[in-house]
Amino acid sequence: MKKIHFLSFLLLCIASTVCGQEIFIGNAPFRTSTSLNGKWEYVLDPFRTEQMGGKSIYRNATPQNKTDRVEYSFNAAQTLWVPGSWNTQKPELTYYEGNIWYRRKFDVDKYSTDKRYFVYVGAANYIAKVSVNSESVGRHEGGFTPFCFEVTHLLQEKDNYLIIGVNAARRADNIPAEVADWFNHSGITRDVLLIETPKTFISNHFMALDKSTLGDKTRRIKGNIVLNGKKMPQNVQIQIPELKTKKQIPVASDGTAHFTLEAPKLKLWSPETPKLYRICIIAGEDSLNDEIGFRSIETRGKQILLNGKPIFLKGICLHDENPLRRDRAHSADDAALVLGWAKELGCNFLRLAHYPHQENIVRMADKEGILLWEELPLYWGIQWQNPVVLKKAKQQYSELIQRDFNRASSIIWSIANETAISPSRNAFLAELASYVRSLDNTRLISAACKKDQEADGHPDNVYTYNDPLMEHLDIISFNEYLGWYGGSPSECRNKSFKMGLEKPVIVSEFGGGAMQGMHGDSLTRWSEEFQVYLYEESLRMFDQIDGLAGMAPWILVDFMSPLRQLHGIQDGWNRKGLISEKGAKKKAFYTLKKFYENK
Numbered sequence: 001m002k003k004i005h006f007l008s009f010l011l012l013c014i015a016s017t018v019c020g021q022e023i024f025i026g027n028a029p030f031r032t033s034t035s036l037n038g039k040w041e042y043v044l045d046p047f048r049t050e051q052m053g054g055k056s057i058y059r060n061a062t063p064q065n066k067t068d069r070v071e072y073s074f075n076a077a078q079t080l081w082v083p084g085s086w087n088t089q090k091p092e093l094t095y096y097e098g099n100i101w102y103r104r105k106f107d108v109d110k111y112s113t114d115k116r117y118f119v120y121v122g123a124a125n126y127i128a129k130v131s132v133n134s135e136s137v138g139r140h141e142g143g144f145t146p147f148c149f150e151v152t153h154l155l156q157e158k159d160n161y162l163i164i165g166v167n168a169a170r171r172a173d174n175i176p177a178e179v180a181d182w183f184n185h186s187g188i189t190r191d192v193l194l195i196e197t198p199k200t201f202i203s204n205h206f207m208a209l210d211k212s213t214l215g216d217k218t219r220r221i222k223g224n225i226v227l228n229g230k231k232m233p234q235n236v237q238i239q240i241p242e243l244k245t246k247k248q249i250p251v252a253s254d255g256t257a258h259f260t261l262e263a264p265k266l267k268l269w270s271p272e273t274p275k276l277y278r279i280c281i282i283a284g285e286d287s288l289n290d291e292i293g294f295r296s297i298e299t300r301g302k303q304i305l306l307n308g309k310p311i312f313l314k315g316i317c318l319h320d321e322n323p324l325r326r327d328r329a330h331s332a333d334d335a336a337l338v339l340g341w342a343k344e345l346g347c348n349f350l351r352l353a354h355y356p357h358q359e360n361i362v363r364m365a366d367k368e369g370i371l372l373w374e375e376l377p378l379y380w381g382i383q384w385q386n387p388v389v390l391k392k393a394k395q396q397y398s399e400l401i402q403r404d405f406n407r408a409s410s411i412i413w414s415i416a417n418e419t420a421i422s423p424s425r426n427a428f429l430a431e432l433a434s435y436v437r438s439l440d441n442t443r444l445i446s447a448a449c450k451k452d453q454e455a456d457g458h459p460d461n462v463y464t465y466n467d468p469l470m471e472h473l474d475i476i477s478f479n480e481y482l483g484w485y486g487g488s489p490s491e492c493r494n495k496s497f498k499m500g501l502e503k504p505v506i507v508s509e510f511g512g513g514a515m516q517g518m519h520g521d522s523l524t525r526w527s528e529e530f531q532v533y534l535y536e537e538s539l540r541m542f543d544q545i546d547g548l549a550g551m552a553p554w555i556l557v558d559f560m561s562p563l564r565q566l567h568g569i570q571d572g573w574n575r576k577g578l579i580s581e582k583g584a585k586k587k588a589f590y591t592l593k594k595f596y597e598n599k
């Protein structure tokens with residue numbers, strides 16, 4: 001049994017405090033905080049100059065006398081709703097990907113110089129520059145992971161203002177890169193909080209079942225608590241009231257407290273019984289609650305074992321969007337909408353494609369007993385040979401792992417989607433796989449791969465997979481669109497699959513488009529009947545794969561995509577959903593539901 005690599009976390013935390021005031025604060029929803037969501041004023045900066053008429057926008061300039069020339073004003077500005085995609089709030093911003101500078105004024109309730117204050121942003125797509133009361137506090141890159149800056153030294157009780165400049169430009173050296181099959185929802189897309197803490201506080205905690213005790217009567221929980229502050233308490237206390245567990249743990253000089261807890265009668269988390277325990281951590285003046293489930297996930301030969309028992313993952317893919325609002329999802333209601341549909345479909349598994357989804361869905365999956373595949377947007381067109389891009393990938397992964405380490409539902413880190421084999425890509429992803437493992441060995445690693453292209457015309461109709469990346473993965477996953485991109489659904493009858501490795505297989509995508517309400521025979525493209533036919537043939541074919549441990553067809557709901565412009569049918573929507581953007585189920589929804597009922 002390998003050790004959980006909490007040391008790496010520690011190094012990360014230290015590294016992030018060294019470069020400016022950025023610090024990772026975990027467990028944000030359970031913190032003492034004030035929401036800064038709501039209406040924010042904004043100034044447009046289409047050429048990304050970051051200044052207007054020679055004055056920096058982040059400094060919130062205002063004319064000092066009647067002769068003063070200031071060529072922008074937040075006071076006379078229009079507003080945008082935060083959180084939310086700016087593109088879908090105003091028609092003139094639909095395809096806007098320049099800079100927008102947002103401003104929010106606020107007072108601090110019960111302001112105290114004994115406290116520390118942090119601006120926490122759930123996500124801002126893609127680069128965010130944060131300033132408070134005219135002082136710049138930091139820059140963050142990556143559109144789907146949270147970040148936090150300390151602002152204690154800049155705050156006062158009244159009349160503070162926070163300015164966040166967001167740059168949504170797509171660039172070749174970004175992750176994702178320039179082209180993707182989804183809408184580039186831009187701006188501050190997730191919650192903004194002002195978190196307050198005591199001077200020394202618990203910045204994060206990491207807890208997991210000690211896998212080696214799975215079969216024992218008294219199981220063990222291993223973990224680590226990370227404190228931040230100048231004066232460390234001697235001990236922290238951890239409690240799991242339901243298990244009547246209470247333990248004092250000494251704090252090392254670097255502010256970490258590693259622990260092992262005996263947990264007699266610990267009930268394991270599973271989709272059938274998604275048991276969560278309330279955890280309470282007390283460190284000096286700070287205390288914190290969380291709800292955590294404990295489970296093990298591993299592979300044995302071609303099986304995926306949850307808590308030591310084989311499990312078949314009945315899944316579906318999902319984008320992080322609320323189609324009814326045409327917006328990025330950001331709330332518990334948004335999460336409940338799609339999880340409700342997935343449960344109705346009979347799923348125990350969701351592939352959260354193709355980037356980190358909002359934290360609410362992960363926490364709700366914990367409560368509802370849905371297993372998750374989480375992914376980073378290493379998607380088409382990545383600059384594999386560029387070391388800066390590898391650094392960005394590591395940073396995004398470390399933020400995601402720090403956010404979701406304690407979520408039992410999250411079982412697979414997917415490090416890439418449909419990336420072509422090349423020496424630089426292989427080296428990049430192999431290094432990333434070992435980096436992710438070094439941060440977290442309580443989950444499995446996979447990636448959505450492609451079949452060998454040259455095997456397409458293989459005389460035996462056998463699809464083979466020789467992607468060298470697969471050696472570095474715990475699970476072999478692949479996307480396969482036979483019947484939609486090339487071939488007809490009937491060809492599924494002749495195909496079979498050959499995997500070179502003794503590992504479980506997940507079909508991470510298959511499917512085809514249908515316009516809800518359009519009917520025809522089973523060969524009429526875009527009809528609901530065609531989609532049913534394609535599902536029937538695909539399901540029969542994939543079900544015969546030796547080592548099949550799960551599937552996640554593409555996709556639960558139609559989603560916004562500027563790549564999809566067929567007028568009258570797509571109009572900016574990828575139509576491969578089993579549910580339309582208005583929430584109406586297509587016939588193939590019931591085809592898959594029936595398959596899962598019998599699985």
Ligand code: GCB
Nearest residue numbers: 181417418479509554574576
């Ligand atoms: C894929 C991609 C996914 C696309 C899908 C499609 O293979 O992974 O992002 O949206 O195909 O609809 O073509």
